[in-house]
Amino acid sequence: MAESNHHFQELDDPFSSNHSRLPDDTVFYSIYPYFSLCSSSSAITDHLQSLHLQILSTISPLTSDYIWQHEPFSLSPSTSDNLPHFHGKVKFGDNLDDEWFVVFLLFHISRKFTSVSVRVWDTDGEFLLIEAAYYLPRWLNPENSSNRVFIRNSEVHIIPRKQFSSTPPLKDALKFLIEHPEITRASDAVQSAIKGRISDYPDKARRNVHRVRVRVPVSIAQVLRHEPCLISLAVEGFYDRDIDTMKYAANMKKFLPNGREEELVLVSVKMSRAMYAQLLQQKFQAPKCYPMPPLPPRTDQTTYMEAELGMKIACGFEMMYQQRKKEGEEGKGSTWEAFKESFEKIGYFEGLLRGSQEYKRLMEKVEEYYKERALHYRASEMLSAPVRRIDEILALPHSSDDFKGLEVPSSDDDSWLYCGEEELKSVLEDRQREMELYEQQQKRKQKGKAKVDDDLSNMNTNDFDLKDIAKSMDTFVQKVSSYQGAEVPEDRDLQDVDFDVGRFMKELQSATRPSGGADGVSDVDAEEGSLSDMDFDDSEDESDVEAPNEKEFMNAYTETLNEELRGTTLKKSFVRATDHSPKKDEHMSNDAEEDMDDDFTPVDVDFNLVQSLLDSFSSQQGLPGPASNLLGLMGKQLPQDDPGKSGKGN
Incomplete structure (x- = not known):
């Protein structure tokens, strides 16, 4: 797709990372300006135009001399989904450097225009996360990463899970990213992993361009002189050839009208290293009509190789031109x-x-x-309508004399083509070190966790007196609290409450009638300032005649409450002290026996308390919970359950 065919067109499917049929070997990206979230619709178009030209001017010096594998970097405005933005795509094919050059350009744009937010993805999804796989949060995975990964101000940002448990709406994610950059910024390790991948750009982009001398027909030399970017289509046509397109190369009607009578001229051609490798590694028999020089030693080895490489380029041009002309899908341009x-x-x-x-x-x-x-977008125009442009170029006067006597620079050194093993080895070693470091970190975490588990499992549960829990709980409940709240172990980090006792007493006396203090307060309570000495005994002001009425009421209330409870199963939920139960009559029915047990067997309060705490602690499965928190306040710690043993301790 050329950018020129999509000005302000509504696009939804091809540029969605959720689209199920994304083109292979293609990187997609979107740029969201800040004003698209807050500006009125009437001003959006003008803002987009202005920002569009500014972005293009910024990256133009970096891309003007670059030869893209299939299509150049493009950026098109869009107002789809009520979220005006820019989008584009680049098919990188076998040249992975194109994809990372795009990433570098996006980081560069975000650094120059700090108000924009950028997304980038390819057929594999959020490939930036793949690059930093060993440093990501454990919760992040391909299934929940949609609309979470952005580039802003030349840094990677990840929308945290706690803000959006499911896939966040794009607009909401952008707003959160803008408002809370300190929260969304990815860790330094993630930043280093991704930025390390593009640290060599733009120098690496310049090194990726390979210049080579070739001998080609005059028509090919004429086209490449005017539009050097068309070399990408020629190499693509040659490399992806099939039986049908090879028929066009057999005749060479367009670029070799005079057959073997055509003269070959020497020119210098710029292409990517990937293109050069694709041409060089392919064995291809020259068509009978092609004027190839004699084989060495009759011809110089260098001359023959220049002609052979030029022959492949010429055949690629012919196959591409004829195929596009036949399909009739020539772009109209802008x-x-x-x-x-x-x-x-x-x-x-x-x-x-x-x-x-x-x-x-x-x-x-x-x-x-x-x-x-x-x-x-001149390059985009050419690649969008190559047939029309080639016809225009070849319609101009041209001959072999135009290329004679010109100084043609020598070919670039191609030793990189044979030294790739060292580079590959270096990359693999870097990955190996990352993996080993990650595994070491995981082992340390597992070792630390295992040590904690061992310490807990090695605790001798036989030395742990469960009766002490009941005793501690009884002391905790019976303790009269002061205004500072319930007592906890003294080594707890608590702050004193700022409380004016004198003022509190005055306020209390103004709201109630005077009353005597209660006796029977422990010395400890008195020392800690317990408010129990302010308890009021209403019975002192009441007559003795009312006492029998209160006693009758309490008896009636208790009898009614017991009658209500007899119809429930609440009584069966408690464990009773059976060792103190009276002997049962052998002739007594089971129901009668059960009723007698309920009436005369006391509830073992301590046993029920401990059993309930143990059940609650066990249900926590080692996690924080009410039982462990309560026991912790009393200074007690239970050992973890041993999965190898059955039953509860008692």
Whole structure:
């Protein structure tokens, strides 16, 4: 896809990372300006135009001399999904350097324009996370990473799980990213892993361009002189050839009209290293009509290799040209009429009369935008409509004399083609070190966890007196608390409460009648300032005549409460002290026996307390919970359950 075919077009499927049929070997990206989240719709288009040209001007010095494998970096405005942004894609094919050069450009854009947020993904999904796989949070995986990974201000950001448990809506994720960059910023290890991958750019991009001398027909030399970027289509046509397209190469009607009478000329061609390798490694028999020089030693070895490489390029041009012409899918390019129509479709001139002053003003802005952006997309135009452009070039006067006497620089050193083993070994060693470091960290974590488990399992449960729990709980409950709350072990880190006792007493006396203090307060309670000495005994002010009525009421209340409980199963939930139960009559029915047990067998309060605490502690499965917290306040710690043993301790 060339950028020129998509001006402000609504695109949803191809650029969605959730799309199930993404093209192979293609990197996708979207850039979201801050104003798209807050500006009014009337101002969006103007803002997009201005920012679009600024971004293109920023990256143009980095991309002007770069030869892309299949298609150049492109950026198209879009107003789809009520979220105006820019999007683009680059098919990198076998040249993985193209993909990482795109990542570098996106980081560069985010550094120059700090108000934008960037997303990038490919057929594999969030490939940035793959690069930093050993340093990611454990919760992050391919299933929940959608709309979570962004580039902003030249740093990687990850929307945390606690903010959005499921896939966050894109607009909400962008707002959170802008408002809380300190929370979303990925760890330093993640930053280093990803930035290390692009640290050699843009120098690596320049090294990726390989210059080579070739001998080609005059028509091919003429095309490459005017449009060097078309070499990518020629190599693609040669490398992806099939039986049908090879028929075109057998005749060479377009680029070799005179057959073997054509003269080969020496030119220098720029291509990516991947293209050079693709041409060099392919064995291809020259068509009978092609004017190949004699084999060495009749011909110099270098001359023959230059001609052989040029032959492959020429055949690639022929196959690409004829195939595209047959399919009739030639791109129209961004003609002025098509460009203007795209603005009319999005309502840019809505409500304005043709010929009005405001209409003319907006039209002038569109014309200026069209001219300026066209300067940045010449390569895209050529790759979008190669047949038309080739016809235009070959229609110009040209001959072999145009290329004679020219100084042609020598080919670049291609030793890198044979030394890739060292580079591959270096990359594998880096990955190996990352993996070993990750495994060491995991082993340390597991070793630490195992040590804690061993310490807990080695605790002698026989030395742990469960009766002490009941005793501690009884002391804890019976203890009269002060205004500072329930007592806890003295080594706990607690802060004193700022409490004005005198003022509290005055407020209390003003709201209640005076009353004597209660006797029977322990010395410890008195020392800790217990409020039990302020308890009021209402019975002192009541007559003795009312006492029997209170006693009768309590008896009636107790009898009614017991009657209510007899119809429930609550009594069966407690363990009773059976060792103190009276002997049962052998002739007594089971129901009668059970009723007698309920009436006369006392509840073992301590046993029920301990059993309930143990059940609660066991249900926590080693995690924090109410039982462990309560026991911790009393200074007690239970050992973890041993899965190898059955039953509870008692």
